[in-house]
Amino acid sequence: MAEIVRMPKMSDTMTEGVVAKWHKKVGDTIKSGDLVAEIETDKATMEFESYQSGTLLYIGVPEGKAGAINSVLAILGAPGEDYKPLLAEEEKTSKEEKPAAAKKEDTPAPKTESKPTPKAETKPEPKPTVATTTSSDSRIKASPLARSLAEQQGIDLSKIKGSGDNGRIVRRDIDWFKPGSYVAGGKLTSAFTQESFEELPVSQMRKTIARRLSESKFTAPHFYLTLDIEMTRCMEARETINAATGSKISFNDFVIKACATALQQHPKVNSSWLGDTIRINHHINIGVAVAVEEGLLVPVVRYADSKTLTQINGEVKEFAQKAKDKKLQPADWEGNTFTISNLGMFDIEEFTAIINPPDACILAVGAIKAVPVIKNGQVVAGNVMRITLSCDHRVVDGVTGAKFLNTVKGFLENPVLLLGQSAI
Numbered sequence: 001m002a003e004i005v006r007m008p009k010m011s012d013t014m015t016e017g018v019v020a021k022w023h024k025k026v027g028d029t030i031k032s033g034d035l036v037a038e039i040e041t042d043k044a045t046m047e048f049e050s051y052q053s054g055t056l057l058y059i060g061v062p063e064g065k066a067g068a069i070n071s072v073l074a075i076l077g078a079p080g081e082d083y084k085p086l087l088a089e090e091e092k093t094s095k096e097e098k099p100a101a102a103k104k105e106d107t108p109a110p111k112t113e114s115k116p117t118p119k120a121e122t123k124p125e126p127k128p129t130v131a132t133t134t135s136s137d138s139r140i141k142a143s144p145l146a147r148s149l150a151e152q153q154g155i156d157l158s159k160i161k162g163s164g165d166n167g168r169i170v171r172r173d174i175d176w177f178k179p180g181s182y183v184a185g186g187k188l189t190s191a192f193t194q195e196s197f198e199e200l201p202v203s204q205m206r207k208t209i210a211r212r213l214s215e216s217k218f219t220a221p222h223f224y225l226t227l228d229i230e231m232t233r234c235m236e237a238r239e240t241i242n243a244a245t246g247s248k249i250s251f252n253d254f255v256i257k258a259c260a261t262a263l264q265q266h267p268k269v270n271s272s273w274l275g276d277t278i279r280i281n282h283h284i285n286i287g288v289a290v291a292v293e294e295g296l297l298v299p300v301v302r303y304a305d306s307k308t309l310t311q312i313n314g315e316v317k318e319f320a321q322k323a324k325d326k327k328l329q330p331a332d333w334e335g336n337t338f339t340i341s342n343l344g345m346f347d348i349e350e351f352t353a354i355i356n357p358p359d360a361c362i363l364a365v366g367a368i369k370a371v372p373v374i375k376n377g378q379v380v381a382g383n384v385m386r387i388t389l390s391c392d393h394r395v396v397d398g399v400t401g402a403k404f405l406n407t408v409k410g411f412l413e414n415p416v417l418l419l420g421q422s423a424i
Helices: 084-096 100-105 144-153 171-176 204-219 232-245 251-265 309-324 398-413
Strands: 003-006 016-022 035-040 045-049 054-059 066-068 072-077 222-230 271-273 278-280 286-288 290-292 295-297 338-342 361-375 378-392
Touching: 003 084, 016 204, 072 084, 144 171, 204 295, 222 398, 232 251, 232 378, 232 398, 251 286, 251 309, 251 338, 251 361, 251 398, 290 309, 361 398, 378 398
Parallel strands: 286 338, 338 361
Antiparallel strands: 003 072, 016 035, 016 066, 035 045, 054 072, 222 378, 271 278, 290 295, 361 378
């Protein structure tokens, strides 16, 4: 008997999936556990294995197209079985499930006839005006520099209309010249001013980023706290650890470890707003924002407070590679209690980040800059990193956030307090 295979929900935030590739075609035999298709969710492209067996009779979502959760992905049955009654029943059920009230409220828009717009006549582009000469020797008027540049670039001066006095060709005319166009009176021709654009379809990942961050920004009342951290001792500790262990610990690894340790002392920052309750998490799972071509993913370093710097470094590198390869699984990005976003590697000094639900806070990390600082009343060279904490004011107050930042600052400015032998 024919049965429907529905679009699965492959992540907690997925509302629809795009079929990236079908591994089976109509008429193929499918067994339970067979790889049927690759489905692009809002965060990754994942393999879909069938839980049912039978012959593939119908494909409901073609390659490259999207289907809503629980919509008809495919129909399996016996070879040659008529699946159309099942499909018709599914369509009928879908229509009946639509609220009747919506039908009454929806007033059909007045029909308007759209007449075809007559195409505008395209007039031929005016041919480049050849500069006329008025000098006794019939030469084209041009400055010596313009002549030299034209000769170097192989430009025919007769194809340029000068913008200088009395039509004299000057340097800017050479710089602005392109074959098939000219500059007149210092104004660009249509060849320079033609508008063009392209429109790209919005990916599932970008749709989810837009929806979730809009909900966060306009639902959670954000406020921001910024602090400077003197990183010289942390830089020295990193250099020593990498030399001693052969590792490549990053500054971001230090930030993750410092935040995880500080969250033990400030559990309200490690919390979530649930409407009628505030959930204070006793476990510390740090989400680390990773940029990919289509947007942003946030894999999670679980129990980060109990992990060493090398363990954190290894996990983050593995997550970054899996994110770029679109191989992250739901378990990799679920369960964050606090998030870190670092743009320091792009030389960004300071920025504010939008809270990543369900967290109450997110830390934005800037670049380390060499600047003069005052120590013991003396101006000396320093290395300062600026961090900004975005807080959900429903959960975290200003004093709570400030105390947390100062604890992080203390750990990074004095890494000996953060690191023991077991922490490396």
